[in-house]
Amino acid sequence: MRMLLIFVLAVVSARLAAQPNCNAYKYNGDELKYKACKAMEKVKGHYQFSRAFQEALDEALAIDSTFAYAYRIKSTAYLKSGDFITWKKLMDKAVKYDPEGELFYRASCRYQFFRDYAGAIKDIELLDSLVDYNIGYSQNGDYHLNIIKALSYKAIGKPNESLQIFERQLSDSTHSVGIYDYLHLGVLYLEMGKFSLALRALKQQALENDIAENRYYMALACKALGDEKGYLENIKLAKEKYENGVKMFDPYVEKMDQIFLTDIMDAMKTEGF
Amino acid sequence: MKRIAIIAIILLVGCTRSDQDSKYLRWVGDAEPDPEMDASDFQLCGSEKLVQQYFYFGQGLQYEGEKTALRKRFKEAYLPVETAQSGLVRIRFIVNCQGQAGRFRMIGSDLDYQEQIFDERITNQLLKITQSLDGWAVLSKSGKPRDYYQYLIFKINNGELTDILP
Numbered sequence: 469m470r471m472l473l474i475f476v477l478a479v480v481s482a483r484l485a486a487q488p489n490c491n492a493y494k495y496n497g498d499e500l501k502y503k504a505c506k507a508m509e510k511v512k513g514h515y516q517f518s519r520a521f522q523e524a525l526d527e528a529l530a531i532d533s534t535f536a537y538a539y540r541i542k543s544t545a546y547l548k549s550g551d552f553i554t555w556k557k558l559m560d561k562a563v564k565y566d567p568e569g570e571l572f573y574r575a576s577c578r579y580q581f582f583r584d585y586a587g588a589i590k591d592i593e594l595l596d597s598l599v600d601y602n603i604g605y606s607q608n609g610d611y612h613l614n615i616i617k618a619l620s621y622k623a624i625g626k627p628n629e630s631l632q633i634f635e636r637q638l639s640d641s642t643h644s645v646g647i648y649d650y651l652h653l654g655v656l657y658l659e660m661g662k663f664s665l666a667l668r669a670l671k672q673q674a675l676e677n678d679i680a681e682n683r684y685y686m687a688l689a690c691k692a693l694g695d696e697k698g699y700l701e702n703i704k705l706a707k708e709k710y711e712n713g714v715k716m717f718d719p720y721v722e723k724m725d726q727i728f729l730t731d732i733m734d735a736m737k738t739e740g741f
Numbered sequence: 742m743k744r745i746a747i748i749a750i751i752l753l754v755g756c757t758r759s760d761q762d763s764k765y766l767r768w769v770g771d772a773e774p775d776p777e778m779d780a781s782d783f784q785l786c787g788s789e790k791l792v793q794q795y796f797y798f799g800q801g802l803q804y805e806g807e808k809t810a811l812r813k814r815f816k817e818a819y820l821p822v823e824t825a826q827s828g829l830v831r832i833r834f835i836v837n838c839q840g841q842a843g844r845f846r847m848i849g850s851d852l853d854y855q856e857q858i859f860d861e862r863i864t865n866q867l868l869k870i871t872q873s874l875d876g877w878a879v880l881s882k883s884g885k886p887r888d889y890y891q892y893l894i895f896k897i898n899n900g901e902l903t904d905i906l907p
Contacts, residue, residue: 517768517794548794549770550831550892550907556854582829583896583904584852719796721907728807
């Protein structure tokens with residue numbers, strides 16, 4: 469499993485980090501994009517927030533204002549500083565000039581950074597309508613875009629639609645299981661009151677990536693099923709894992725279904741068992 | 742020696758001119774000090790050039806009591822405003838090496854990410870509560886506490902505070 473994750477992350481990272489091959493534009497007869505691409509190479513060695521990085525991209529875009537990739541990498545510093553206005557303007561241009569290549573990024577950032585679930589669904593469904601191949605993964609590699617769509621449907625209050633998408637995606641033989649897929653599925657079942665199914669999905673998560681979150685939700689499922697032993701074992705494990713840093717993590721944002729120590733402590737305090 | 746000094750001056754002038762000509766500051770999102778807006782007692786510990794982003798430390802948002810404590814503060818202190826306004830409000834600020842926050846800057850948009858000026862009854866509350874937060878972590882790199890930029894994004898739905906990011 470770990471090797472699979474490393475492979476997926478490596479592929480995704482390569483997709484994101486790789487500069488376009490400027491010669492490919494030349495080969496295809498797009499001289500303007502070739503020149504813009506060569507100008508963009510000046511970003512190398514500069515921090516994406518820096519003046520030099522931004523100016524190199526402005527230079528590239530002055531040569532070819534339809535260079536979608538340059539808009540995307542220019543947008544990243546605005547995204548990470550929370551400037552949703554400038555980020556969205558830049559990404560709208562990227563999508564305008566290359567919807568098939570850029571919708572994955574706008575969709576996953578809308579979900580991850582701004583919890584714009586309706587916007588993420590719209591972008592993913594648009595991408596799906598434009599291509600006849602696998603729509604692929606989020607920009608950080610954590611999720612297949614269909615899983616993001618499922619989570620977004622849950623967030624806008626449509627759990628049945630969410631569940632359908634989850635089950636379809638996870639039963640697809642070409643799907644590479646993500647690091648949190650079964651955790652989210654388990655939480656969805658839990659929220660729908662399907663406790664045995666929740667427990668089964670969360671146990672699957674424990675096999676894939678055993679973290680504080682799946683133990684915490686397993687404890688809640690056990691409690692709902694009247695399994696005191698299971699509850700106590702899992703809530704204790706959740707606390708241990710949390711305190712040892714074995715938990716959901718994103719350096720930029722809080723993730724969906726992420727828990728905090730107070731959640732565990734509150735669950736331990738509540739009456740029932 | 743004289744030649745080295747002349748070259749150094751030329752380079753320095755060249756750099757300064759380049760910086761002044763640019764529409765960009767050092768980094769995207771940098772907030773320059775503004776005596777009219779900023780508390781006079783807020784000071785950086787290091788130089789302006791060394792202020793980092795919160796994620797630079799690889800720990801995510803760091804607040805005493807975690808995100809739960811932040812949510813609790815806003816839930817207790819923010820009073821819903823009767824208005825049809827919805828959208829996002831971002832308040833960005835610097836946390837210095839002593840965990841004190843200052844240089845607060847605000848932007849807002851509607852749900853389509855178009856710039857929007859929010860009702861002051863909303864923004865004044867958000868700003869006041871944000872300025873009152875006193876649990877920001879001191880973040881260090883190589884054992885040395887650093888100043889860093891942090892932001893909070895507030896999701897507003899018809900004047901109600903529905904979520905806090907990141």
